[in-house]
Amino acid sequence: MEGLVRFFEHSGFVNATPGHLLMILVGLIFIYLAIRYEYKPLLLVPIGFGILIGNTPFAEHAGLHLGIYEEGSVMNYLYMGVLKGIFPPLIFLGIGAMTDFSPLISNPKLMLLGAAAQLGIFLTYIGALSLGFTNPEAASIGIIGGADGPTAIFLSSKLAPHLIGPIAIAAYSYMALVPLIQPPIMRLLTTKKERRIKMKPPRSVSKFEKILFPVVALLLTGFIAPGSLPLLGMLFLGNLLKESMVTKRLADTAKNAMIDMVTIILGLTIGASTQATTFLTQESLRIFILGATAFMISTAGGVLFAKLMNLFLSPENRVNPLIGAAGVSAVPDSALVVQIEGLKADPDNHLIMHAMAPNVAGVIGSAVAAGIMLSFLL
Amino acid sequence: MTAFVQILPVDLSVIGREHIGLAVIGYSVVFLSLFLLFLVFTIIPKFLTRNLRKKFQKEGGEEKTAFAGNMIQGEVSAAIATAISLYLEELHDEETAILTIKKVGKSYSPWNSKIYNVINFNRFQR
Structure with missing residues (x-):
């Protein structure tokens, strides 16, 4: 009888709190959005399911070693990859093996849009400080503006490990919501005439340039911001594996099997880290508000800088300011949003190739920003 | 309004010069690193095609046409x-x-094996 009572005490029905139920609802919404609307399904399905796993209530202090924050539990071991910053560089290796830098190499001035769109990171850092967050916490929150999940996780694992859950969830949620967040800002800051600007088709890029890019870019950015080396080192290694054409097997593994495995574990553990008892706080709510602000400022920063560039460019070399919005590094979602918005203004104007350039520059820019924050604050 | 202030208690006095400095320097360094990359990759193609230009000039062909042909x-x-x-x-x-095309080959299964056929039953008894 005693065993039966203990079994009942350990069950989810006894230990459930309104917080658990709320988080389960959030997890279900994530899964629904991913399957019904295909919003970042590769991320939202594991994260959503992770939220369900992390918020299935159980007796937390019974020594069952089940929770993600309980030392010795399986989930805790998997979570180490997040806490120690192991998964983000592995994800970057896969991204590098998938990324084609040709649009950027063919039109290098678009790199500046990738830099301009990091504005949200630094303004939100100031905003987070004014809301009472400490210096390292504010930097980790600001990086959400880079719209790069792995970079946000990497920086917060180093500077504010206790905030990884809300920061990662905010970053990935806003990345999934790019099609809803960015278009109103893009339309607000541009005229219809600007949205119709047709850009010159990119030139073809030689194999030599493609091989040279990861090597030169690594050395340049690595010397300036060594803190970004774990991320950019892996990104450019992945790209070299792809472009060299002699390591096809390694590139295939990096961009398929490896990134898939890491994405599953990363998504699952990030989701599970949102255990209601530690996640549902006013701090998390503030992080969500700041994250959305960061994202919007970054989008605006990219668009406005593209308009500024046009003041100095000859009419035939002008850029469509919409592509500035792709400077946030949500690859390739923000580039797709630019394409859709461009087509709305002019059904013959295909901007996707041009938008991919600031998009991949944004990946480099946000990683450099993370490296700078690390060098200043660690 | 009170609830809003409670969630977002903005206090600008905590922002010091060092914080503004970090933000300004950080943003400038991001710009600098991508600007250097922009410079390098603006110069490199010109450098790479310079040799081709010289080659075409030596051959005496029309440089412009040949060069344009090289850049797809x-x-x-x-x-x-x-x-x-x-x-x-x-x-x-x-x-x-x-x-x-349908597969023609029969796959083996003990259920249709001849040695377990009823006709062979007598043989087993013997």
Whole structure:
């Protein structure tokens, strides 16, 4: 009888709190959005399911070693990859093996849009400080503006490990919501005439340039911001594996099997880290508000800088300011949003190739920003 | 309003010069690193094509035409990509046809094995 009572005490029905139920609802919404609307399904399905796993209530202090924050539990071991910053560089290796830098190499001035769109990171850092967050916490929150999940996780694992859950969830949620967040800002800051600007088709890029890019870019950015080396080192290694054409097997593994495995574990553990008892706080709510602000400022920063560039460019070399919005590094979602918005203004104007350039520059820019924050604050 | 202030208790007095400095320097360094990359990759193609220009000049051909021929435009790349894609799609049709051919070979199963047939029952008894 005693065993039966203990079994009942350990069950989810006894230990459930309104917080658990709320988080389960959030997890279900994530899964629904991913399957019904295909919003970042590769991320939202594991994260959503992770939220369900992390918020299935159980007796937390019974020594069952089940929770993600309980030392010795399986989930805790998997979570180490997040806490120690192991998964983000592995994800970057896969991204590098998938990324084609040709649009950027063919039109290098678009790199500046990738830099301009990091504005949200630094303004939100100031905003987070004014809301009472400490210096390292504010930097980790600001990086959400880079719209790069792995970079946000990497920086917060180093500077504010206790905030990884809300920061990662905010970053990935806003990345999934790019099609809803960015278009109103893009339309607000541009005229219809600007949205119709047709850009010159990119030139073809030689194999030599493609091989040279990861090597030169690594050395340049690595010397300036060594803190970004774990991320950019892996990104450019992945790209070299792809472009060299002699390591096809390694590139295939990096961009398929490896990134898939890491994405599953990363998504699952990030989701599970949102255990209601530690996640549902006013701090998390503030992080969500700041994250959305960061994202919007970054989008605006990219668009406005593209308009500024046009003041100095000859009419035939002008850029469509919409592509500035792709400077946030949500690859390739923000580039797709630019394409859709461009087509709305002019059904013959295909901007996707041009938008991919600031998009991949944004990946480099946000990683450099993370490296700078690390060098200043660690 | 009170609830809003409670969630977002803004206090600008905590922001010091060092914080503003970090934000300004950080943003400038991001710009600097991508600006340097922009410079390098603006110069490199010019450097790479300089040798070609010299070669064409030596050969006495029309530099401009030859040079322009070397730099394939985006539309040409798109046309080549479409041609390759169409070619590969045609190959796929053939593959589909092969996949639709039914398998003829019988797979072994003890349920249809001859040695377990009832006709052989007497032989086992003997």
